Amino acid sequence: MERFRILFDVHTHEAATPDQVDGWAFAVLDELIAIAGVIDADLTADLGAGRVWYEFLVEADSLSDALADAAVKFRAALHAVGTATPGMEEAFDVRARDADQPMDLGAGSGSLAS
Numbered sequence: 001m002e003r004f005r006i007l008f009d010v011h012t013h014e015a016a017t018p019d020q021v022d023g024w025a026f027a028v029l030d031e032l033i034a035i036a037g038v039i040d041a042d043l044t045a046d047l048g049a050g051r052v053w054y055e056f057l058v059e060a061d062s063l064s065d066a067l068a069d070a071a072v073k074f075r076a077a078l079h080a081v082g083t084a085t086p087g088m089e090e091a092f093d094v095r096a097r098d099a100d101q102p103m104d105l106g107a108g109s110g111s112l113a114s
Helices: 018-034 063-080
Strands: 002-011 039-046 051-060 093-098
Touching: 002 063, 018 039, 018 051, 018 063, 051 063, 063 093
Parallel strands: none
Antiparallel strands: 002 051, 002 093, 039 051
C-alpha cells in the first residue's frame, strides 16, 4: 500500500458568517481525525470567503482507491456534524497526490465525479 495526500476544497454556504464557518470547519476536522485510516488531517481556511481546504493522507493500492476511500471518510465526517452531502462528488474539488508531494491550494484538477 502507498500513502496518498488528499485535498478537499470546500465552499461553504454563502450566508454563513466567518464565525459559523470556523466552528463548522473545526467540527469537521475533529470528526476526520477520529476516523480510522485518516492520517495527519489538517485544514486551511479563508473564513471571509467561506472556503475551507481539508488535507489528509490515506493508504491505498492506487490513486483511484485512495480517492474513493477519502470520499467515504470525508462524507462520514460531514454527516457526523449534520451536513447533508447530496451531489458532493460534483460540488467539491478534490485532488490527490503521492504523500511526499506538496499540495497546491490553487486551481483544482476536478471533482470526484470526473
